[in-house]
Amino acid sequence: MLRVYIVSHLPVPEDVIDHVGEVLSRISGVDVYSLLMEELVDFALQFYDSVRGQVNAELLLSFLKSITRVSSYTLEKYVYVIDVDAFVPGLDFVFGVAELCGDVAVVFTLRLRQEFWNGFYRIEVDPRRLFRERLKKEILHELGHTLCLEHCPNRRCVMSFSNSIIDVDYKSADFCVECLGKLRRIVSWRHKL
Numbered sequence: 001m002l003r004v005y006i007v008s009h010l011p012v013p014e015d016v017i018d019h020v021g022e023v024l025s026r027i028s029g030v031d032v033y034s035l036l037m038e039e040l041v042d043f044a045l046q047f048y049d050s051v052r053g054q055v056n057a058e059l060l061l062s063f064l065k066s067i068t069r070v071s072s073y074t075l076e077k078y079v080y081v082i083d084v085d086a087f088v089p090g091l092d093f094v095f096g097v098a099e100l101c102g103d104v105a106v107v108f109t110l111r112l113r114q115e116f117w118n119g120f121y122r123i124e125v126d127p128r129r130l131f132r133e134r135l136k137k138e139i140l141h142e143l144g145h146t147l148c149l150e151h152c153p154n155r156r157c158v159m160s161f162s163n164s165i166i167d168v169d170y171k172s173a174d175f176c177v178e179c180l181g182k183l184r185r186i187v188s189w190r191h192k193l
């Protein structure tokens, strides 16, 4: 059984939680929980780089790992969803970060909002729906990394690397057949430990 905790300072829309559960249920038995944690923005701002005007995602991820207590009896993954803009050294920004095969991931939502891109990039979809679709993709992508998946060359696969919001909109909110197969092997192997 896989347990996924989606932790945010804002309520995560129900259809996002349901979609994540539905996709993962094809890999393993899964429970997805949504938790509110109001102090998350304050945590993130501790790692705010005032020169860049963004949060340092790597430092924040290490901090969140240090405060997350993961059960050693079940396979548990934590995805923190935070409405700020973040970077890792060498990249202008990131939509999320995760440790490969780790327990903790972070998704940054500020750049998933269409308001951020208006003027640069237009798309004729209801912005609230667009935000929910992008959030599903980024949560599944970072969860995929925590389940040992690396980037996928299939640009429709949720595990493809997104260099821009256009890439995020192009990919589907699902794993390709190959990534799905890998996930099944990884999860069943982990269950035997």
Ligand SMILES: [Zn+2]
Pocket (backbone or CB within 6 Å): 141, 145, 151, 161
């Ligand atoms: Zn990635």
Ligand SMILES: [Zn+2]
Pocket (backbone or CB within 6 Å): 152, 153, 154, 157, 158, 159, 160, 175, 176, 177, 178, 179, 180
């Ligand atoms: Zn794939």
